[in-house]
Amino acid sequence: MVILMNKDKYKKIVDKYTPKEDVIKNALISFFVGGLIGVLGEALLRGYMMWLNIPRKESGILVTLTFITIASVLTAFGVFDVIVSKVKAALFIPITGFAHSMTSAALDYKHEGLVLGIGANIFKLAGTVILYGVVSVYIFGLLRLIVMGG
Amino acid sequence: MTFVYAFLFCGTICLIAQLILDNTKLTPGHITSLFVVIGAALDVFGIYDKFVLYAGAGALLPITSFGHLLIHGAMDVAHDIGPLGLALGIFNLTSAGISIALVLSFILALLFKPRD
Numbered sequence: 001m002v003i004l005m006n007k008d009k010y011k012k013i014v015d016k017y018t019p020k021e022d023v024i025k026n027a028l029i030s031f032f033v034g035g036l037i038g039v040l041g042e043a044l045l046r047g048y049m050m051w052l053n054i055p056r057k058e059s060g061i062l063v064t065l066t067f068i069t070i071a072s073v074l075t076a077f078g079v080f081d082v083i084v085s086k087v088k089a090a091l092f093i094p095i096t097g098f099a100h101s102m103t104s105a106a107l108d109y110k111h112e113g114l115v116l117g118i119g120a121n122i123f124k125l126a127g128t129v130i131l132y133g134v135v136s137v138y139i140f141g142l143l144r145l146i147v148m149g150g
Numbered sequence: 151m152t153f154v155y156a157f158l159f160c161g162t163i164c165l166i167a168q169l170i171l172d173n174t175k176l177t178p179g180h181i182t183s184l185f186v187v188i189g190a191a192l193d194v195f196g197i198y199d200k201f202v203l204y205a206g207a208g209a210l211l212p213i214t215s216f217g218h219l220l221i222h223g224a225m226d227v228a229h230d231i232g233p234l235g236l237a238l239g240i241f242n243l244t245s246a247g248i249s250i251a252l253v254l255s256f257i258l259a260l261l262f263k264p265r266d
Contacts, residue, residue: 027172034165035160036157038157038208065247065250068247090168093163093185095212097213099255107262128182129213132187133217138240140190
């Protein structure tokens with residue numbers, strides 16, 4: 001026996017059984033965790049300036065490097081994915097997401113070898129950020145040079 | 151006051167990303183790419199510099215700052231030596247982050263086993 005089912009009816013049933021994510025709750029969690037990361041970064045930035053006696057610009061780079069290191073190590077221990085599943089966008093929008101994508105790609109493709117596995121796949125996800133960043137900077141940069149003269 | 155702005159700025163960026171993620175079919179990869187382009191676009195007129203001035207690390211940590219740093223490095227050198235500076239200086243400010251992330255990822259991949 002063939003049960004005929006039209007598309008609308010099918011869609012209704014699928015909608016009913018796909019778990020509804022609480023959009024507002026997710027948004028609030030992202031806002032607060034993201035905000036806390038910003039505050040933590042600012043506190044670190046001031047700390048580095050004070051302890052190491054370096055200018056603000058270099059301290060900012062050190063803060064970025066600190067977050068990259070934390071994210072990479074957490075990814076290697078398998079903790080990062082657990083936290084991301086709870087706080088979502090709050091961890092992949094800061095630079096932590098960039099570091100995570102590299103480390104997880106390197107780990108996931110390790111079994112395919114050092115060159116064809118880790119080497120070929122390490123930019124698998126981070127590459128898109130670099131690609132579109134560089135292309136857009138060339139376009140915007142040239143525009144600014146032409147229109148504003150630098 | 152910088153701390154409050156840092157909280158609000160970084161939080162708002164993450165909030166927007168989360169809303170896009172939940173309400174559209176875009177993946178985190180799409181959103182980060184989009185935000186990098188937005189960051190670069192905002193910096194063309196020096197708007198992102200204002201965010202960095204007020205929100206400090208709150209504006210430096212989100213991926214939008216990657217676009218801002220790319221265009222900053224490029225334009226700084228382009229100021230001195232002309233259009234070729236775009237190509238020469240583009241990674242000046244971001245190379246630290248990219249290279250450290252590469253080296254760390256490589257070493258960690260050698261040391262650890264992937265988890266499911």
